[in-house]
């Protein structure tokens with residue numbers, strides 16, 4: 001984790017348009033998940049995102065894919081837990 005994740009680019013939250021039964025946000029096309037202090041973006045509901053949702057749901061943020069800044073793609077997202 002970087003000392004200042006904001007250096008990776010500002011987080012511009014978007015409102016989730018689709019929710020699962022447990023109220024967790026689903027990605028719409030062109031959206032990804034980030035966390036306030038994380039250095040990665042997530043294009044799927046991977047173990048990292050699920051863990052964040054379980055422990056700090058308010059810290060899980062949806063942003064538009066073209067605003068990820070210098071955040072890197074999460075490799076866990078290659079094996080998503082759910083759609």
Ligand SMILES: [Zn+2]
Nearest residue numbers: 042046074077
């Ligand atoms: Zn991920």
